[in-house]
Amino acid sequence: MASKIDEQQVKHVASLAKLQFDDDQLGKFTTQLESIIDLFETIDKVDTTDVKPMTSATDQVNAMREDIAVNSNQREALLNNAPDTEEGYIKVPAIIDESGDGE
């Protein structure tokens, strides 16, 4: 099994998850995650040869509904929950970095 998690790896996983930690937090989280991943690794010793993974507990199979368009007409209500809007659109800051540092 893989080696334990270190600060470099925690930083990498945080970037995948769109999270960031300052230096103090990074140390704390690394220690805690390391201890939990130790616990995770206890399953390594279970023999699971030919055991199928279970990813759902439902007995239902996929069902199709009729393809009928509905107009719930909720644009305004939905936009009321958006942090920033303009003329019926959700507004976000620039996607392209405009700080001019050449990136």
Add this chain to the structure above:
Amino acid sequence: MNFYDTDLTKLHDDLVNKKISSTELTKATYENIAADDDDVKAFLTLNKDGALKQAAEVDQQGIKADQLVAGIPLGVKDNIVTKDIKTTAASKILSNFTPIYDATVIEKLKAQNFINAGKLNLDEFAMGGSTENSAFQTTHNPWDLTRVPGGSSGGSAAAVAAGEVIAALGTDTGGSIRLPASYNGVVGMKPTYGRVSRWGIIAFGSSLDQVGWLTRSVKDNAQLTSLISGHDDRDLTSSTKEVPNFASQLNDDTNVKGLRIAVPKEYLGEGVDENVKEVIQAALKHYESLGAIIDEVSLPNTKYGVAAYYIISSSEASSNLQRFDGIRYGVRAKDVENLEDVYVRSRSEGFGDEVKRRIMLGTFSLSAGFYDAYFIKASQIRTLIRQDFEKVFEDHDLVMGPAGPTVAYKIGSNITDPKAMYMNDVLTVPVNMAGLPGMSIPAGFADNMPVGLQIIGKPFDEQTMYNAAYTFEQSTDFHKQTPKLGGQN
């Protein structure tokens, strides 16, 4: 009005016969909440104006005999979306979020004209076992205000135990109904996966989450579970199986004669408090005296349950929580330069530490190079856990043991050690992994705190569980004990 000496059927009859009005009942409910909740801190949002308006309407319309919960104030865990009532999941990132639709379970209750008393505290996004992970407040156990109420449905369990409402909705992903039910001496049922629609439940672990009730009596619980169950086109994992009227079988003839009860030795083994064991063993002896047959069995993969559960639930959570990005709803970080900043800063400022840990664990378990060793391996262990139960259920009707390894612990005593916190779930997570129904009922006291007996059933056999729970309840008086809060009793 603390709901201690009544039940849903009696309240309903009194409302139908106009012995009391819904307005009177609703006012009395808020008076009681005002008296207790400064200490208990179960509610995050009170729906007082809305509730009184609803009550007046119900009083004007009159209450139909087939509307059990009409005019009766009930509590709702704050990860269940409620139209026009703030729904936060106890997270800063949703602190300003007001849903524009109702969860299916709320729709069903509204069709019955229930009164929504308000939204109840939980661990942020239902991740935790004590409500200490709430971004807003820690709920206190009404039996001892220095102790946790359990979690994540701690607000729901504490509100019922304190007599603030007669019943409250909770959710259970790895024990979040059963542990708080055990810690607060109330009845908590997590139905079979698929019994109740998850539409409108803020998703945590989608293959594990299920909605259920916390109540003071078994019969109330059975009635309410029937009300919210059934297939829903908006949740295709919800079952098309017929929903029984569970309560109709609970009467003077209900018994446990010949009932085959399996007791896994792992559920009374190492790590389970001796005083808790004693209470559970006495409860099992009681079942035996009532004619049940008790067998010791083994669920050998129990010891891998916590590790496999935290891999799977965290993986699902890391995926489900990607939607909280500060763009369409929820709190967006201030002074952000670009889009990447919006995501990273909104999430880093909006989520609490436990939620971040779960997202990190899940992202790690799903990431390239680790997926097979963690996520797939855990999913294979999930199969083994389910097979353990299937084998036992070949010649037993129910499985029983404690709901939690200890009674409610002191606030602050576990919060700095996430792994120790996770181990409290050892007896509850296997049920969610296998998709089975599980409940906790009041079974006695250890160190003056309530102890819950966990009852686990076959898929969609909640009826046998309710029958056994009802028989126990009718022949004991643990459920009649109430906390001394506010000197009400």
